[in-house]
Amino acid sequence: MEQAGSLSARGSTGSAASDIRTASVRVPAQARAADVERERGVASDESRSAAGARGEHTHSEPPIPHPRVESARSVETTRPVETARPVETARPVVQRASVRGQILDxxxxxxxxxxxxxxxVYSAPVLGERFGVSATPVREAMQQLALEGAVEVVPNRGFRVVRRGTRELAELAEIRALLEVPVVLRLARTVPAARWAELRPLAEAAARAASAGCRATYAECDRAFHHAMLALAGNDQLVQIADDLHRRAQWPLVGGPVPRGRADLMADAAEHLALLDALTAQDLPAVQSLVREHFADH
Structure with missing residues (x-):
């Protein structure tokens, strides 16, 4: 199952039955260093030397698309869902509370x-300029992504997005299957039907995101469903490790297959619902077949 960006704001409807309109987000285009200088004024020699020492030269960086909002059908869920709002200027407004967390998301x-x-390679100062924040929270978020293996530090330049191939994706799918399949089969024997019913809104939210064709929103809903399912085992360490593996499996590939389209996402989401039906009925052969097939598709 798989699970992207200008900054998105979080919101809660206060009711599981409320509709939340969700849209995908885009990271705004990066300005050239010269443009940044004209906006901010000429930086002092001390500031320039300090930025260079942190690996933040901004020349020759590729542009990032300006934010634009894609339509998506409303998504219902039992927890707050990230909601993108239309951005009217090139520099989105970032809430000052938990800036680092928002940038990371x-x-x-x-x-x-x-x-x-x-x-x-992307530099913290340029990304920070386009987010309307200082380079510090961007740098901290990038350092977290480096710990997760998504980017790597490039001295005197910034952060390079890691290149990944199909072999790594297959290895991640194998590890996830080794962890999750036995747990789900054990839960199928012990968890009552009423508990599985509590997960249906999450599966339905993923189905709506898939129908809208929004990969970023579907990725969040997909991880939320798996997280809630594994959480029934009561093993926090298992949930944390599985969530990290799931997130890594959603990063783009180099030289791999074309990113999954709307039809693929809908088929993936349908497997969630079918698996819930089998779990509710305690149909163990069907559960085993569905959960193994699910990981084999990734």
Missing amino acids: ALRTALVAGELAPGQ
Whole structure:
């Protein structure tokens, strides 16, 4: 199952039955260093030397698309869902509370959407300028992505998006299957039908995101469903490891297959619903077949 970006704001409807209109987001285009200088004024020699020492030269960086909002059908879920709002200027307004977390979410979304291109280098000052924040929260978010293996530090330049191939994706799918399949089969024997029914809104939210063709939104809904399912095992370490593997499996590939389209996402989401039906009925052979097939498709 798979699970991108200008900054998205989080919101809660206050009711699981409320509709939340969700749209995919885009990371805004980066300005040239000269443009940044004209907007901010000439930086001091001390500032320029400090930025260079942190690996933040901004020349020769590829442009990033300006933010634009894609239509998506409303998504219902039992937890708050990220909601993108139309941006009217090139520099989106970033809420000052938990800026680092918002930037991290936006960069993760951009990775899933392929808007941060594998092999390209991005600097914290330029991304910070386009987000309307200082380079510090961007740098901190990028350092977190480096720990997760999504980017790597390039001295005196910034952060390069890691190139990944189909073999790595297959290895991740194999590891996820080794972890999740036995857990789901055990849960199928012990969890009552009422508990599985609680997961249906998450599966339905993923189905709506897939129908809208929004890969970034579907990725979030997909991870939310798997997270909730594994959480029934009561093993926090398992959930954390599985969530990290799931996120890595959603990053774009280099030289791999064309990104999954709307039809692929809908088929993937349909497997969630079929699996819930089998779990509710405690149909163990069907559960085993569905869950193994699900990971084999990734």
